[in-house]
Amino acid sequence: MTRVVLNADDFGLAPAHTRRVAALRAKGLLTDVSLLTNGTSFDEAALGLRGAGHFETGVHLCITGGERPVSAPRDIPSLLSGPSFRAHWPAVLLALTAGRIRRAEVEREWEAQIARAEGAGLRVTHLDSHQNLHLHPFLFPVAVALARRFRVPFVRAPRGDDPPGRPDAPPLSRLRARLLALLGGRGRRLLDAAGLPEPPRVLGLAEAGHMTAARFQSAVAELPEGDYEFALHAGDEDDVTRARYNWGYEWREESETLESGAVAAALAARGIATASFGALT
Numbered sequence: 001m002t003r004v005v006l007n008a009d010d011f012g013l014a015p016a017h018t019r020r021v022a023a024l025r026a027k028g029l030l031t032d033v034s035l036l037t038n039g040t041s042f043d044e045a046a047l048g049l050r051g052a053g054h055f056e057t058g059v060h061l062c063i064t065g066g067e068r069p070v071s072a073p074r075d076i077p078s079l080l081s082g083p084s085f086r087a088h089w090p091a092v093l094l095a096l097t098a099g100r101i102r103r104a105e106v107e108r109e110w111e112a113q114i115a116r117a118e119g120a121g122l123r124v125t126h127l128d129s130h131q132n133l134h135l136h137p138f139l140f141p142v143a144v145a146l147a148r149r150f151r152v153p154f155v156r157a158p159r160g161d162d163p164p165g166r167p168d169a170p171p172l173s174r175l176r177a178r179l180l181a182l183l184g185g186r187g188r189r190l191l192d193a194a195g196l197p198e199p200p201r202v203l204g205l206a207e208a209g210h211m212t213a214a215r216f217q218s219a220v221a222e223l224p225e226g227d228y229e230f231a232l233h234a235g236d237e238d239d240v241t242r243a244r245y246n247w248g249y250e251w252r253e254e255s256e257t258l259e260s261g262a263v264a265a266a267l268a269a270r271g272i273a274t275a276s277f278g279a280l281t
Contacts, residue, residue: 003275004220005200005229006258007032009060009128011047012039013245016099016238020255021055022048027103031276034058034128036069037116040240046120056278058126059152061110061143063101064089065130066244070112076105089131096138107142114150123279127141128156128231132205135183144187144194153281155191156229158184158202163219167207177205200227202278209233209249212235213262220266234258 011021011033014022018041024030026048035045036059038053049057063079066087073083086092095101118126128134133159134143147155158181169177181202188198203219204211211232219230235241235251257263267274 002223002225002270002272003200003227003280004272005032005227005275005277005280006030006056006232006263007034007126007229008232008234009034009276010036010039010130010233010235011057011060012036012042012044013235014039014238014240015041015044017023017041017235017241017251018045018048020236020251021045021234022052024255024258025054026052027048029263030232030234031274032056032058032126034060034118034126035122036060036062036067036130036176037113038062038067039268042116043120046117046122050121055122056125057117057122058128058277059114059124061113061127061129061134063106063109063130064133068270069109071109076109078102078105079109092133093136094129095171096136103138103142106139107146109143110146111149112148114152118150123278124150124152125281126154126156126199127152132156132180133178133185135184137186140183140187140190144190144196147196148194153197154199154277155173155187155196156184156202156231157187157191157199158205159188160185162201163203163223169210173206173208180205184195200229202229202231206229209247209251209254211254211257213257213260213266216257216263217266220270220272223270223272227275229277232258
């Protein structure tokens, strides 16, 4: 049996982006979301889930992107550049390498982010992170500890033998996806030692923000049996996303791919079922 979670990262990032993802989730075109609880549109995102009768979510743990923290800045100074997180993930990696980030402060902030989702009336079923930074060996134990504390079943951790990403992906995208898979293999051993369930295998890391219908069809064409998460970046553009998030992501195009029925058709052709993280438990 093969099951696929269609999960959208960055939910709550910006107003129009959030409304588009909420609509996709309400229609069942997405089966799950990862909520950026420190995003500018968190309240609207949480309301959209509850209004559609969905009371489960993931939390997209964040210590980058120039976003504001949930914690008081005075409580987490090692995570910040001014009043916000460091703008880009390479700066976070440099700070980690230099020993300038305190693990206790990461735990304090991520705990506050998870608690904010629960405080909005949502059950947290999975953890992942902005730019997948939780997979860093210094940070993954924090995610595991918080998953146990909050009784969160799944923490995203790709496998080293996950199906490769699109061959036309830029070399750096493929290299980064491969590195994340190697880190995820180590993370899976920590999850097992902690008594947490094995998470689904992960697809879409090399295609982040560029998942077209053709690429989706290619990804599911010969999937081995098992459970998978597609890490998607559906959404929409507005003044906020254009001004602040110059990532080159094709949010609107990913949404249109889901709305076209091409994803559902590709899954149906293979007899693959869709599921939420809550259903996997």
